[in-house]
Amino acid sequence: GAAPGGGDEVVIFGGRSDAEWPGCHNDVWSLKLDRADSPRCGVWTCVQTSGMPPSPKVWYGAALTENDNWIIYGGSRWQFEESPELVADRGVVWVLNLERFQWSSVVPPEGSAKPDVHLAHSLVQVASKILVLGGCMPHRLGQAAPEQRTFQYCTNWYAPLSRVWAWDLRTQQWSLETAACDAVPEPGDTLVRSHTSAVVIGGGGGRRALDDGAVDPEVVLLFGGSRYFTGAYFHDLLELSFSPPPSRSDVGEASADTSAASGSGDATGLTTGLADTSEDSRRLAGAHQARDRQAAAEGLLQRLIRRVSTSSGGAVGAA
Numbered sequence: 613g614a615a616p617g618g619g620d621e622v623v624i625f626g627g628r629s630d631a632e633w634p635g636c637h638n639d640v641w642s643l644k645l646d647r648a649d650s651p652r653c654g655v656w657t658c659v660q661t662s663g664m665p666p667s668p669k670v671w672y673g674a675a676l677t678e679n680d681n682w683i684i685y686g687g688s689r690w691q692f693e694e695s696p697e698l699v700a701d702r703g704v705v706w707v708l709n710l711e712r713f714q715w716s717s718v719v720p721p722e723g724s725a726k727p728d729v730h731l732a733h734s735l736v737q738v739a740s741k742i743l744v745l746g747g748c749m750p751h752r753l754g755q756a757a758p759e760q761r762t763f764q765y766c767t768n769w770y771a772p773l774s775r776v777w778a779w780d781l782r783t784q785q786w787s788l789e790t791a792a793c794d795a796v797p798e799p800g801d802t803l804v805r806s807h808t809s810a811v812v813i814g815g816g817g818g819r820r821a822l823d824d825g826a827v828d829p830e831v832v833l834l835f836g837g838s839r840y841f842t843g844a845y846f847h848d849l850l851e852l853s854f855s856p857p858p859s860r861s862d863v864g865e866a867s868a869d870t871s872a873a874s875g876s877g878d879a880t881g882l883t884t885g886l887a888d889t890s891e892d893s894r895r896l897a898g899a900h901q902a903r904d905r906q907a908a909a910e911g912l913l914q915r916l917i918r919r920v921s922t923s924s925g926g927a928v929g930a931a
Contacts, residue, residue: 620645623659623710625684628670636668636689640713663715666706667697673735675742677781682708683742685779686730692754702729703786705742705779718784726786727777728752732840734810737781738830738854744777745834745852746770748806753841763842766804770839773803773850773886791852795887803886805846808837830854851887 622643628636640659644652666672672687684706688698703726705718720726733747752769753761760768771777776789793799814830832852838845 732806
């Protein structure tokens with residue numbers, strides 16, 4: 613993940629390296645992009661942060677709020693077992709303040725509503741909520757019986773885009789919402805994916821305004837993605853809209869000093885709806901469940917699981 617830092621600067625966190633620097637990491641690096649004649653321009657530097665950082669991880673979700681807080685959720689060492697580290701990270705929201713480069717975290721109370729640890733999901737801010745969109749849970753796949761590592765069971769280890777976890781920046785609590793998907797062809801297939809690219813448009817803040825002067829409501833556009841474990845790859849465009857239009861007023865700063873309260877149900881008060889805006893996707897949706905592709909995907913799953921059983925500690929590098 614990457615975020616714009618203060619001024620002309622790009623900040624990255626964690627990720628996974630090659631054989632010369634193996635494993636996942638939890639360090640923060642900065643790339644200065646200020647004046648071309650500056651000796652620091654175009655130079656990567658390791659940032660010294662304060663506070664306790666997240667554990668080393670890859671394929672986490674990240675979103676930048678308007679008060680320079682970088683919100684991070686999910687990710688792992690890319691493993692197929694449910695380690696104590698992964699269990700402890702469930703529902704925990706990590707915050708890196710980009711002005712002070714200080715880490716904090718919000719741990720949900722015991723017994724409160726919280727999502728499982730997602731990987732390769734998109735994280736976006738809509739109004740005062742951080743939304744978790746899509747993603748996979750390879751630790752669930754690793755626990756599945758061999759006969760259940762097929763497409764028909766994949767929602768056990770994938771998070772459909774119709775199932776949206778939302779974290780409230782003000783109340784510091786999680787809630788689970790359901791997005792309507794009547795306008796999406798074969799939603800049981802089309803909405804099961806990870807590795808999407810997501811962007812929020814509309815909502816004012818210097819962005820588009822309607823002809824009558826009203827603020828254009830926020831929508832989330834999601835492009836592409838994959839279902840890595842079943843061999844499916846997408847090149848369509850999905851739109852997630854909200855009714856009534858959300859408001860960003862009174863968005864508070866997330867920090868470890870604020871306790872999360874338990875919650876469930878519709879905490880955002882928004883009605884969400886998914887629509888597929890890609891003609892290609894509407895025309896080709898049925899091809900996603902072709903028998904030959906499913907057979908090849910099942911073979912890939914078996915090879916992945918075998919790699920887990922022969923690796924030390926169960927950690928596996930993605931292809």
